[in-house]
């Protein structure tokens with residue numbers, strides 16, 4: 001059985017990211033949050049666009065103000081948004097406001113607090129250094145410079161950069177489409193009355209939300225009964241309609257665990273059937289050709305916690321690579337001090353869910369109350385981290401460090 005790291009590497013190798021030549025769309029900047037840039041964005045402008053003042057004060061010629069106090073004649077007032085009208089001559093100053101364009105002839109700004117005004121004259125009280133408070137044209141970046149590389153996720157500061165660079169639209173990767181199905185005769189929708197032996201299909205809803213959160217487009221295909229023909233046609237439809245497919249349930253060794261067999265019948269190559277982790281040991285990863293690309297199928301275990309942990313650990317990073325992101329596919333890991341003892345069986349790498357908090361003394365991990373059964377979905381809702389005990393380790397004492405996967 002592969003370790004989690006081996007499985008992660010194998011899965012990454014199977015992923016061909018969306019292509020900038022064919023998998024893109026143009027979206028308005030207002031709809032670009034969270035999308036992945038498909039082509040680099042470069043600037044058509046210098047930034048700042050022209051020399052401008054960083055302060056409210058007076059634009060002067062540095063050579064005029066080396067000996068202070070000295071009094072200059074004010075020849076113009078330049079508010080932001082207005083082009084200066086005159087070239088500054090010897091002995092002259094221009095009243096200038098923050099962000100306003102420097103007049104020709106001026107090279108230095110003296111802030112208002114270091115001057116004294118009398119009518120149309122200003123006395124400079126303190127000698128400034130050359131270019132004082134002047135933001136030089138092109139000093140932040142120059143026309144032609146790359147502002148944002150391809151593969152970057154567009155966060156709010158990037159939106160500001162794109163707006164400033166006059167990009168009202170951007171070319172981004174399309175959202176990958178991920179079909180989701182739940183297998184099991186025992187499953188019912190949340191609004192249905194429960195008969196003895198039935199449970200609600202929570203995985204469909206959890207996985208749909210997770211896929212949407214990852215920036216992909218979820219396609220919820222509902223519950224499929226444990227009948228091979230029904231499952232085969234549902235999986236075939238899902239493969240047809242989506243880039244990738246995620247199912248939950250039916251991947252163990254039970255009498256109704258048909259997923260792997262059906263994938264083989266559909267011509268898929270099975271790469272993985274189990275990983276040495278707890279929860280989430282059964283995990284089917286298969287690939288199929290579709291046109292000139294490869295589709296992936298993830299068969300997650302049915303237990304609700306196992307399904308989510310498997311998704312976080314193996315599917316989400318792969319989806320991140322598929323989406324065109326250039327880096328940062330996997331989750332972030334931190335070292336945290338556990339506030340309570342942690343226990344594991346030791347046979348498989350074990351993931352214990354709980355709350356990860358950041359204090360001034362560093363990260364703290366508190367395991368969920370009520371135990372770590374892979375069927376106990378309830379205490380997963382407040383989880384923000386998964387503490388990882390390596391294979392062979394059976395406990396961590398309170399106050400000791402532990403590796404935690406952030407969620």
Ligand SMILES: Nc1nc2c(c(=O)[nH]1)N[C@H]1C(S)=C(S)[C@@H](COP(=O)(O)OP(=O)(O)OC[C@H]3O[C@@H](n4cnc5c(N)ncnc54)[C@H](O)[C@@H]3O)O[C@H]1N2
Nearest residue numbers: 182200201202203204249250251252257281301302303306
């Ligand atoms: N003999 C063995 N039995 C099991 C093994 C094993 O190695 N040998 N592995 C166990 C482990 S670990 C897990 S995890 C489960 C995974 O089994 P399946 O993926 O085949 O899942 P099911 O049997 O269909 O369901 C397991 C469990 O989860 C509930 N479930 C299923 N789907 C959903 C859903 N959509 N929403 C909420 N809950 C769901 C289901 O009712 C079962 O209780 O196998 C062990 N068995």
Ligand code: MOO
Nearest residue numbers: 279280281306374
């Ligand atoms: O791996 Mo199963 O996921 O332990 O419950």
